[in-house]
Amino acid sequence: MDFKDEIRQFASRVDRLLPQIKTEEATKTSLIMPFLKILGYDVFDPFEVQPEFIADIGIKKGEKVDYAILREGKPIILIECKHYADGLDPHNSQLFRYFHTSEAKFSLLTNGVEYRFYTDLVTPNKMDEKPFFEFKISDIKDNELAELRKFHKSVFDLDSISSAASELKYFNELTILANGEMQNPSDEFVRYFTRQVYPSVVTVKILEQFTPLVKRVFSQIVNDQIAERLKSALKKETENEAQQILTPAEPESLIVTTEEEIDGFLIVKSILRKDVEVGRIFMRDNQSYCGVLLDDNNRKPICRFYFTPNKLRIGLFDQEKKETKYDLAQLDDIYTYSEQIMETIAHYQQIDHKN
Incomplete structure (x- = not known):
């Protein structure tokens, strides 16, 4: 890890x-x-x-x-x-x-x-x-x-x-100073910007007029930046989805990613950190199981978690992608299957190399 x-x-x-x-x-x-x-x-x-x-x-x-x-x-x-x-x-x-x-x-x-x-x-x-x-x-x-x-x-x-x-x-x-000025601009801050656009003397009355304007300007700048980042993120997500064959969408409200699933995912990343860049390992939660994938690709499953309040199970794959499930007494037992997990990654990397 x-x-x-x-x-x-x-x-x-x-x-x-x-x-x-x-x-x-x-x-x-x-x-x-x-x-x-x-x-x-x-x-x-x-x-x-x-x-x-x-x-x-x-x-x-x-x-x-x-x-x-x-x-x-x-x-x-x-x-x-x-x-x-x-x-x-x-x-x-x-x-x-x-x-x-x-x-x-x-x-x-x-x-x-x-x-x-x-x-x-x-x-x-x-x-x-x-x-x-x-x-x-x-x-x-x-x-x-x-x-x-x-x-x-x-x-x-x-x-x-x-x-x-x-x-x-x-x-x-x-x-801290910049955040404070954006939230509650001081007279000096407002005066600096007002002088750039107002053609006459900046009086107290003009300051009172421009203070909410300056605050609105900076709020708008921040909102525009957030909107642009969201737009870029959504565009990238759409492009990724178009490149891959995805599983049918499930009602998001029925999918709950648990702390155990997150911890299990981190353990798998720890096991594989010497064999593959950790940025290539993804977690994709479903209603019936939580999957760990290579390159966020459903065709490259590394393992699956079947975690319930009363039972922990892990599903592992052979070279034919046949899944076998194993019971876990505790999350650390995932390390017991390190060799099988690494063999799965080695198999995918071998296929990628041939292609």
Whole structure:
């Protein structure tokens, strides 16, 4: 399973876990440690992830940070954890006090739902008051995933992240500012555009007249962009459907894609990640089963899921596309059939090569 899929799968579980998390310690165990593991760090190796990291401050000895990620024995990221229901107020954070006493270049303040990364862009060795990167795990976007991946152990590069941190910080602040102006344009913002089109002095009365106009203009621009993207997506979908022989359409209201089906699909992608580009593997849900296809083509079935509240079954195909169904005690049992799944893909690739 690639990094993006792992994060998406983890994010899909977070909201379901929250009601069972009663303490800060439970937040660490259920949310933050699994997150660090996805980033490639061994949370059970104190030489890599050290809990209760000691950061002495002047005459105060034995002060501790929740976690420190280490490289070659030196801290590179300090992590302070809160209960998931607690707000993240950096002014009350121990990170402010600890940051300058350690060699760490980055710090992370998190409650397992929100993640805020800090560095020292304003004053060297003093943690900035504003994070240069932040996101909510249950609503993480593709561009945020790309930034988060830079902190993965396999690609972590201190100089690379540091050089990009400044641009990322100001990009995020400009984004917030632009969104605010679009929702509630300030007088300065309205005056700037009004001067470009109004031939006389921009008085208070003119500002009042142009403020709703400016707001409408930007709303229209956004709506037009959304409409254009939807139009392009529908056009592409129509073209794809025209190229393939599709199964008869089923009433959409009767098709419910379950979390187990999504997890099963991610497991199949994980099995095949070394044999085929994961972007070629598609899930297509039907009323009676959920199919996994190569190239989103019904003629290339990889497997089918027959999941009910009381029973899990997987259907696998031989070279003649004859289906055999197997019972699963749990979703992870799909890995038991890894060889058969890979053989199915190898067969399709062999046919494609001949053609």
